[in-house]
Amino acid sequence: MLTYCVRKRLFLLSRETLKPSVSSVSPQQRRCESGGSMLELQHYISSGRAGRGSTYGPLGTELKRNVLQQWWAAVVSLKPEVFGISTPCSSIDGGTLRIVDGEALGEQLKDLSEAQLKERLHKLFQHNQSLRTSLLQGALEQFVPSLELIIRKLPFGLAETGLCYHPEPERSDTIGCFTEVTEASLVWFCSPRTSSQWLDYWARQRLQWWRKFALGPSDFSVCDVLSEELKEGASRGVKVLYQFPSGSETLETLWSFGDTKLLKTHHGSRAKLLCRDGRRSVVPHVLSVSANVDRGVLAFLFNSLQHVQKVDSKRRLYQRKVLKLHPTLAPVKVALDMGRGSTSELRQVCEGLLQEFLEAGISAWPGYLDTTYSSMESLHVKYDEMGVLFTVMITDSTLENGLLMVRNRNTTVKETMHISEIKQFLLKYISAAENI
């Protein structure tokens, strides 16, 4: 399962994100699966600083940015009734994960008696800042300030993406462990009589969204949450699942909360919560639609990795890995390489074309900077594993007649194209894929 990380540290590299399957893998197994040395694999999975969150390399970072960007476009930018908000990760009241300045505390506690110590600690857990575990509370608090904006008209939504801290089973040497997760949350306020339909609507919408970017859409599914597993205060729940090789995992959870959480947040003052539902005034019901973006990124990586059987020129069968990420999500759209020849001139052409791509918003990989010799085949193997959509090859003949070679990742077909056409070709290809 780790094989797609072959280009070292390009994608995501953290032990935590890969956890469902990695934590149960022995060093022996890891060596096997990576096909490399143990050293090399350590290199991928976890780096110097052991955090409890995901560390992303350059490609992983762009992939996650693209996923977040597509989420925001679908949920906020395209929906006039959804508004983005941004609330702090830490707050003074509520929550059990408290932040403490260790050095200052150590200094203060040194000379205290037992009773004083306990009192001091008790205070600490009353007043110190705490970290959020979900984005729901922030949206519930922003409900009243938003009412003016939406003229108290239902339905509407408040959306936010950001870090949350998920508590984890404790280890012996620490008090409270947690994992850092990027969540993307929509909190939807609607009339009580339509809340169930809205839950179905959003579950459908979200599943469609995940599948839109999938190579194998059937690995994404939804299921109802059993009544005994319902979250406190929820009357219904739906999950979007992904079928990882190691088992099914939840990517996104939708809860229907009724009005209790909203009332509680605003101390039961119904009057200021009233919204217009046609001609009636109601306290809205709350739906929470929240995705684990880090796990989502992992799902897209798994989903788009394809093993392709090939026979090489010497009739040996071998397997190639192609990361067929959706064109919109692929972190690198085009790689630029040059053949052998008059290096400095070819390089100039590459640099000009690279700048043209970057300015048009096409993320491009400057492969020509790597002056160590690689065969065409090994370049394609590398770029296929990176998920690069197209490889453009600049050769001596480009200098003569302006023609270059374009290879398509998905079809492996190579086309000859004039250098003046390549930018439009790429832009068209990407925007066509977006609109499917």
Add this chain to the structure above:
Amino acid sequence: MLTYCVRKRLFLLSRETLKPSVSSVSPQQRRCESGGSMLELQHYISSGRAGRGSTYGPLGTELKRNVLQQWWAAVVSLKPEVFGISTPCSSIDGGTLRIVDGEALGEQLKDLSEAQLKERLHKLFQHNQSLRTSLLQGALEQFVPSLELIIRKLPFGLAETGLCYHPEPERSDTIGCFTEVTEASLVWFCSPRTSSQWLDYWARQRLQWWRKFALGPSDFSVCDVLSEELKEGASRGVKVLYQFPSGSETLETLWSFGDTKLLKTHHGSRAKLLCRDGRRSVVPHVLSVSANVDRGVLAFLFNSLQHVQKVDSKRRLYQRKVLKLHPTLAPVKVALDMGRGSTSELRQVCEGLLQEFLEAGISAWPGYLDTTYSSMESLHVKYDEMGVLFTVMITDSTLENGLLMVRNRNTTVKETMHISEIKQFLLKYISAAENI
């Protein structure tokens, strides 16, 4: 100074971000400055949950997204030698801001003796997760994994945007206070002999970037950090400042660190840090270029707020506030409103046009949904304060001949245009502003 927040909770609303000037303002003064009631102002500045970070309303959220997006485009997307990374906000080693599960700790400490208690706490501050105070350390740790990617060739950069926790003067009831800040950081690795030129290069680049989006570019400036104020380990420092009404504040800091921090992070093993500088092998010098995005958003808000004197039809002099945010940064590019007339038909036209705008990536404000009557003048006042670039008015005559009225925020000029041309007109205007 708070006057630009007039449309309730649209922009940023937190006491913390506004702190330089707000914390010293008495309730009396606040009432004055807002021109509204105390209640109204409370409504803006801080909401229920008192956090120590910025809370952004819908417009503030989009503005901050646009600022971050432009930063990423300029520093990462347009520069092939800069790679984005994403590292966790918390780590297990280093740092003094520790995260503690208050409930679990309280439970564990209940029955311990004084000595046990102190030992337990000591352990806690050794092993519990801590929060980062800057993005520098993450990049230093990612240096070695990145070397393979860049074929050990200098210079190159690692960029990241994310939350950091800045320690603050302590209050009596908590141990360790901090403010949550979104930082945008570039860590630049270069040859020792060019590090000073690179510092100048980046200082120039960054100042240019801030000024590009400014209405009054002269409020942004750079200055060298005095030698007695240099950060530990830094040989030189440069600051980008913004002249707030309350005084000058630092938006961005650039430090030249030499190689000590890099060597320390990688335990002094020079061999694995070596990079190619032409034909020589060197341990690179490290520059850190780090912006406080929350303060930057505030600077752009202050900078783009203009007070315009006007005489109304009854010859009364009054002052209008226009938030002349740069077209690229403005959170709403166009507001859609309708005149009086056959409501349902006009509404249909508005809805169709809105959808067309949103699908083209033009953020649009559905003003037509507000059915409470407002005069044209009061609409313009509202949209100017919101910083909306254009207001499009759909009237009965649009139904007849397809013509609509477009008003420009900056010039207040109203133009008649055919409905089929408006989208292209807006796209052209925005992209022209981007390329200046």
